[in-house]
Amino acid sequence: MQRGAPGRGEEPERRPVADPPSLPVFVFPPALDFYADEQSSHKQVLTLYNPFPRVLRYKVLSTAPLRYTVVDAEGLVKPNSCIDIVTRHRDIRARLYGTTDRFRVEVWEEGGARGVIGRKDITAALHAARPQARERAAPDAAQWRPPSHLFSMRQ
Template identity: 60%
Template sequence: MQQQSRLADSAEGSLPVFVFPTELVFYADEQASHKQVLTLYNPYEFALKFKVLCTAPSKYAVVDATGAVKPQCCVDIVIRHRDVRPCHYGVMDKFRLQVSEQSQRKALGRKEVMATLLPSASQEATQPRSQEEEHRMKEQFADSVFFEQAAYQTESRVASGGPSLLAILLGLGCVAALLLPTLGELDSIVPVYLHLSVNKKLVAAYVLGLLTMVILRP
């Protein structure tokens, strides 16, 4: 019953959809880049089905354009560019991922991903990312998933019965995160392991803003 209530609330609004990366870039002179992978995450407690749409379907081949994602799992969606020609350089196409509950047809949420074909990658772009940079990007994305999921669940509960203890605790946690020193500050008595990156503080500020609007709205 509680799950059905949560799904009903989601159908009225927009269920956050977590996809990585959020932009696809293909390079004409790099055969390996003609194949890209989108990872769709399902952090929720119920299964989702998905569908991939495109504004230029003749230019791309999408492997498994429809499917399902188990609770708290992820799936990889392979996208291949099959029409690499100079006339398509710089043209921005759009992919839309729609998700819904398995027994429903109405989309609960959607996410758009831009795709661009470029003639060649710049020297910086062609250099492989270091393992440290890859780890940092995944960590930042995981933080965003966690905070946005918590904000969405809190908003659903607040809308059904006023501010909950979870909303108050989450708000206090965001305030505390904003008060902590930023990573890189040397003149601070706070231990280094408590210093937060700018990205984490931005996410905390975003979630705090959502909570404030939800709690204060009539």
């Protein structure tokens, strides 16, 4: 028998698992896309909704805090209301194009002793340029030819 391994009839040691956050967090949009060539996209708004009948406290964290400024990164959301959180990308350099960072919004009840009861991750990507919308032009009638097996010129 191996040392530390459970024997016959024994169950492995079970460690208590921390309860996962139980409160859904409503944040819009679910992802942020910043475009280097479009300065208006360097500032974006996250909206945090509180549809619950109690006050929630929130905090915004980031995987790259030096690249972003978050206005009102922590605070309160009144019951049945929402709050706008402004994010600014501060480091628009070519070597960062294509990088994806994450924001995490954590919420907990104001005055509650349970700690964080909900969290949501939002991706934030920096792109060189906004992709062009595909033009959906109708096919040119002069270029269209019917399939030869459907129409025959023979009589």
